[in-house]
Amino acid sequence: MRGDIERKDVIVLAGLSLTTAGSVLAVGSVPPVCLFIFGTLALAVGVYATFTSKPRCSPMPALALLMLGVYSALQAVPMPLSWLSALSPAAADVWSRALLPFGETVSMGSLSVDPGASISESLKWAAYAAVWYASSAASSRIGAAKVQLIVFGSAVALAVVSFAHLLVGAESVWGVYKPYHPIPVTHIGPLLNTNTLASYMNLGALIGLGLMMSEEPAIPRPILGVGVVTLLAVSIRCASRAGLACLVLGLLAFGVVSAISARRRPHAAVSSRMIALATTAAFCIAAGIALTSADEAFWDEILSQNKAKLEVLRWVQPMLGDYARFGVGRGAFESVSMAYRPPVGQNILFTHPENFLIQWAVEWGFVVAGAALVVFGWLLRPRNMGFGRSTVMTAGWLAVAIVLLQNLLDLGTEIFGVGCAIATTLGASWGDTRRRGRSYRAGAASRAVPVARLAACATPIFAALMLWFGRDTVDRDRFEMNAILTMASTSPTRDNAKLYAEIRERILRHPADYYFPMLGALAARNAGQRPMPWLQRTLERGPTVGRAHLLLAQVLAENRRDDQALMEIRLACEYERGLSRACAQLAYEVTRDAEKLISAAPFGEAGVYVLDELAAQVRAARDPVAGERLDAEALSRVPNLFSPRARLVDARLAAMKSNEWPCEDTAHCIAELQAHADAFEQYAPASTRAAVIRARIAFHEGRADDADEILNAGCGAKDERSDCLRFHAEVLSSLHDDDGLNRALGAYLASNCASKESCAYAHAWVAQLRLARNEPQQALGALRRAASEDPTAARWLAVADLAEQLGTWGVAVEALERARAIQSDATPNIEARLQAARNANRSVRP
Template structure:
């Protein structure tokens, strides 16, 4: 049976559109596209790659540059579409939704009379109305829905940029297919992975040697995207795009290049140690495999040629896993195994914020400054985002707009609207987008412009191919009237509007809250907030408050400046700080100092307690202040939180001050801490230390007097040492308590023997060796002292400063024993490593006592030189030392 070769084959709508476009380009009227149109894909590629390589375009200057490039690319795309008489992608549901969100975000930053705002958003109006209360001023007359208008302007530019990227990518996808846009995103992910590897191999701590991260970044995490969650989300999109490209027919890149890229991206994605990213990637690969099986039967001929590509895919993913295994460190494994669930607490804390601002939101970009008033977790932590894209949008845009936008975008990009059956590349890219969105239910990746630009480029490419335009037909050159200028008019208006918005962002949005915090803190530290500089600083503080009315840091800074300057009361500033941050330990700590200075000791101690409950990081300071303000147990307990929350405070109180200072109170604090938590090593040591101090004091009521009380105290000390050893057998505290107890009983040889056999295995070897030297120094013979000193110096000399300090200590100990020749040796080493006047004087004194008068005169001459040669008393002493050195040779 023969077939009719002349019978046309049925083709998909996407193939028909591409063939029609090719035919149009082959006709004289549709010849090669003009230069302006050919440059559009290059601009799209520069935008996608440049936005991620420039630290994700999170900084305003970088975002302004990226947005300007996108404005040009989108304008050229609109012009090219209009010249061909094609329907503009601006009128599609995704573009209209993105433009609507841009317009709404911009409206959030527009000032309105405060009375209007009070009707629309009472919670926001209340924040604005009370913002200037610390300065003693009335509420501002005009206010915006946004509680950080500058940040909202930046967000409006971001969303306009995403719109421009989508329009540009849709145009490129319609003309040249989705594979080109998908390839650009894959290539950008490859570049991000390569640069991250390069930084890791070089051990770099700055990005491209230019940008210093403002937070601690682990090795192999330094790169264009510093946050591991953002990096993992971006790379997951690249991985699934690459998988689709590798298994599709006629990709834009050779198969081996895609394989190498996948290996690199997979390896870096695993090293990123993002739990969300590592969980989302297998789900995405499984979804891709499931969807690709459904379309495999329709393309059996193409599927038979994919065997080699499938093998290459397996090798690429396996190679990536191997690369990750080779670069994995203990820190990487600990990050993967981290069971921190603070994000769940963050989600719960955001619910009251949603209840207060459910209708219009707090303004896009204002989350960082508003959320402290709702934060429930303790600690000095700044949450910049809600870590969940749905909660973030609802909090900042309001629930109605967030819900409408999610529904509109979900409808627009559902599988039925995207040409997923047209190619495997389209399927992989769409699954990559779904995986990225899934991860952002627990991460903040979409808040980084570089990540969202890649997402918009991918979805735009898929949309463009699925809704391909008609073949391009140039408008007649001689057509009169306004029709000839309409393409230019639309493109020009779009570009001009974008550039105007970028200019507004640069003018009003570049001073973000982080910039203002750092700038004002630097001025305060430099003393510009006190004395004659206070009025100017106050004005700058006022301007920052009006830019960020909900931010609690600026009232706190005002309170600190007012307390230092003494010209204003810090109380109104602190009141505003605690209004805008319910758990602010440093504000309570400052309030405690103010109350104590005014004689309100009970209220001050209560504020210390609140400070510790809100921020455990102030425990040491609070414990020290409490011990400074009161010496009674009942009052001291006012500053201690209930239960285990107060154990750290009690432990610190037990170790604060001189070892002999108020030993009974310190012992009571330690015993109370142990009663609340028996697993506190520091509390056991503090109790043993206090008991040793009581044994040293003959008149101690608890350990002094008869032998029975002393023996009971010794048994308690041994019990505390045993408890420490049971909790951590490498802890120096247990050995230290036992050795000090032996030394107190004049058993220095036994103490030295105990320490000599223990120091090598303990966590504080240098401290153990120093105590061993003390024990050896109490022995009658110096046989064990010099070896102990040598071992101590060997362990302590990690730097010149440390070596000089240890040598000075050793010299002091030997001088106290009367061994001045040996003391000279150690003082000389200290003066050589890090000379100070005190060390040179000690060297001269010890040398003079040892009879080394030449050495003494040399040390004094060095000291005289440091003093500029203007010390007559020192000159006289130098002459005396030299005379003593010459005396033996002049004797008859």
């Protein structure tokens, strides 16, 4: 009989290992296919454990988790809109208006405004229930330590794999999975979010410490110690502020509680002093490893003052009010959030509210979320979980506690791989009734067997529902629909009916999302149809989406509603600063009037980005008067802006030579330039701009020696050094200081030869200066160097031109041959010149 039990335990442990480790290593099981595979595996392990073992503890936590999965699935059940309106008026409104752009109505809807997401979430919670039951069943026979070792091993494997991805500079996870959204290369790994990675490392590290300090460790202590230090180092290196704070808090709590418990057991194998020393040493070693490899990005993250996540907790409150009773549907937050997001100045979409309690309340409603919190709070209270009775139980409870604490600010528990690890840890502690100090009541446990087995038989339904309804996430549908629209817009045989059918299908899957109506507006505009019904729905679901307002501005501009278009341009840039260039281009197409252009920029500092872009475009279109007005307006709002001030200075320096506008009054113009130089000195002390301005004034006034002195002192600044050195060369050339000129040109070339293109440009400029000084041989050498650095046909032809003038026919032949080789379709002119150069070269040979 004992052999049978051991074999069953091995099977359960193997299944739990595959589920726990596999789910987190497979991109956290975020992709639907991974969620289905590991969710189904978890259900299979749970069913096996249910039918092959008698429970030694209450299955109540597992049943509670399963009930949450059932409720999530029920949220996706369609019902008549009249029923839905009585239960959730906000959800009924979303469904009833979903197809308005098509001129259609909807008769059915569900509590969830993203039914597919809720179905996927139901599989998650059923899988958590299965994992909990299986881990508690195994733990009740072999102890919590061996089951928790699975979580520790999964965390170590995740740390090693994440480091391997970083080491090879991977651009995709496992060389296969590429995220939809751009991710820094340093973040590429199975868990793409470093905050989530930090929380998983913290979970594993605390569990590892508990195992290492236990009376009889499951594996040798040195191996556990190396693993703990590795996990701590990776956690610190993640640069998660909340993660680091929770880690320190967890280590302190573990050290204090475990030390107190050890003192109560005078004959304990591990003394309180050893626990304190081991915990401190592990953290110090890990911190030393992490900090010695810390770069600028690490410190930027740690010292960041970004509080955007805290703002989510504020603006999500109206959503809580609208969906208070039954929630928006589990997993539907991402679809709904843009309807409530305030202006943030960026194109940023919050997939979660960064707080698991708020997430529960928003998606399940206050009643179910509150009930879940009360039930789990009571069942998992420290005393009931054996907290303080052993290092294993203490570490397991604290590990989950610090993860949940971090997830009040950095939500990672929504990742299936993280949830599986938590369920395994808590299930292991729950099942070890001996360590928990709870007696085994055979009668009560036996009565729970039929209920547990009946529930286990029902769990495959969740996998089937996920396979049928939960495959298409809103993120995936957005990218697929965008690709379809892009292909359709470039196709000469566009099938609008098919395109609209694709959009309609996705709107019915995600009726609360703004993106699909916006794509409908683009499709209607491309087809010459009315986009306004689509835009109206888009702005209902995403009132602060800058791109939607920009699209509306384009439509209004096409219909010559200029004032309205300018207002929408202003809103677009206010809601998304990254659209500044597109907004400026559209505004300049609408009007050339400087005052109206200013009205298209957001008020205050937020508008300077648009004003800057507008001024650059206006000046490029040779409208200096409007450019002056726009640059002046930008500086009046933010005096430390660089580009507007630089354009004002350049305009005055250019006009000062001929006393043209805006420098008809030379004295006034020079005074303005001096004021700008003072401003550059104040706001950009590392720039050479102030020195160049003062030197140009001195040079204009005939004080070349003073200009030389100013530039000698000022060109040492690190920013814009190239321009300063170039002007210094011009000044020295006018002073006929050949030695000084050669030094200045050497410094100028050195500062510009970081890349071949810039080096070629610098040598070409030196060639022009040498020609102006009547030094053609030096000019020829500079042109040849420019052509060598950036070998284009134009550069080699310039070498040939000068070589022909100087009669250096060998150089001319070489240059023309290289130009012909580069320019495959060489013109007859090049061939004729090459033949003539060859003949001339032969005639001058001795």
